[in-house]
Amino acid sequence: MTPVAIKSDTYALAGPRDYIVLLKPRVMSLVIFTALVGMAAAPGGLHPALAAISLLAIAVGAGASGALNMWWDADIDAVMARTASRPIPMRRVPRAEAAALGGFLTALSVALLALAANYLAAGLLAFTIFFYVVIYSMWLKRLTPQNIVIGGAAGALPPVIGWAAVSGTAPLEAWVLFAIIFIWTPPHFWALALFKKGDYARAGIPMMPVVKGARATRRQVFIYALVLVAASVAPFAIGMAGAFYIAAAAVLGAGFVWLAWRVLTAAETDRQPAMRLFRFSMIYLFGIFAALLFERLAGLHG
Amino acid sequence: MADRADMTGEALSPEEKTKRGQRNLAIALGLGVFVLLVFLVTILRLGGSVAERAF
Known part of the structure; x- marks a missing residue:
């Protein structure tokens, strides 16, 4: 590595906020809201505190898929004006760290939802993350104009997860x-x-x-x-x-x-x-x- | 975060040190919150059974 290359990296300047951006907070807020409606509409008696923790787990799961998406699509993000200022193209966060953060939070959120709610909800959350990252980001996004039609299933699942968390059914x-x-x-x-x-x-x-x-x-x-x-x-x-x-x-x-x-x-x-x-x-x-x-x-x- | 200092032995700038401190604090808080959540879930799940344990 040449001294010039060393000087140009800004990884050591990354703050907590750069990692929060990896979780796509704006998408997260819509996920939280739709999941909350699924919870409110479902019959069932989950303890309010457990319901709140379940909602947090769903939100963190959504954040994990956001980080994994930014890891996989870093090359696309760099050339699109809309996404060029994300932490990876800005060289604030190395790609591998987005992958690690996303993978780690996936495991954490699914486990937490399994503990706080039930296995159906946890399974649906795991499937949602898998669908968004593997089926949508890795496979369909660069392949077909129907990418977002099919990939939309991932974004549509949160109210079902919320429903399942409260009632154990879907x-x-x-x-x-x-x-x-x-x-x-x-x-x-x-x-x-x-x-x-x-x-x-x-x-x-x-x-x-x-x-x-x-x-x-x-x-x-x-x-x-x-x-x-x-x-x-x-x-x-x-x-x-x-x-x-x-x-x-x-x-x-x-x-x-x-x-x-x-x-x-x-x-x-x-x-x-x-x-x-x-x-x-x-x-x-x-x-x-x-x-x-x-x-x-x-x-x-x- | 692969700190430049790890690879080159070069010292971090004051600003980089501040950022590293902030990252470490965020990780510590995150870990603490997770531990607390697992504890809360355990207590809430056990519910009344906590008082009725056999031993």
Whole structure:
């Protein structure tokens, strides 16, 4: 190693915050929230403190998969403007440490969930991390434009894990929550990919707009928006949600379909509608789950 | 963290030393929290059975 190379490394300057960034705190917060709704909606009498520890274990598991994703995708992150400032491309944290942290936290979170809740929940958490890291990051992400469609299963599982932690079961109701996030994922990421198309093309990621073009992607986004609205009716249809929820879902769904329509009909070069849909999609998912949670906590239904 | 000092014998700068201290503190806190959580889970899981032990 030459003295110049030694001088240029900044690894010794890494602080705790750099390692927390590896856990993708923003993704973590959505996982915590959806898992919490799964817990609140499930029948069962898990001690509140054990439920809180279970939720923490699910959050740490999500963080572990984030670290493993940053380990595996460091080459992609370095060339994409959106991710170039992550700790590995910035040479704050060595790749191997992200792998070690992710692997270690995977074992810790799954074991903690097994102790605090049950083996079904722990098994589902382990499967979620495996699916996100191996099936999505390692296999599908660089292979097919359906990458985020199938990979979305990992992001959709947290409410099922939460449900299983409290009740020890994973019935249809839990999978209805899964379905909403699963169908929400493609229009959410494709809206992002529509206005970050150059980034993905440069990194060689076969996102839908890169492979099939913007027009085909816009059509798909609109179709998924319609299916999403249909899926959002399911909790009401099977009796797990009431009038408050369906009213909120109708308003949010109308907004989603309207913005997806704007994406579909926008001028070829206009990126504004896709950006707006992307931002609203996060409000949408938060709103749907918040409505379920509020209805449950306020005792408006069931 | 493979400290440069380990490879070259070169001393760490004051800022690097501060960061190393922060990393060590974070690891210690993380470990402490994990131990505490396992203890809490054990007690909560055993519940009333703690008082009814046979010995």
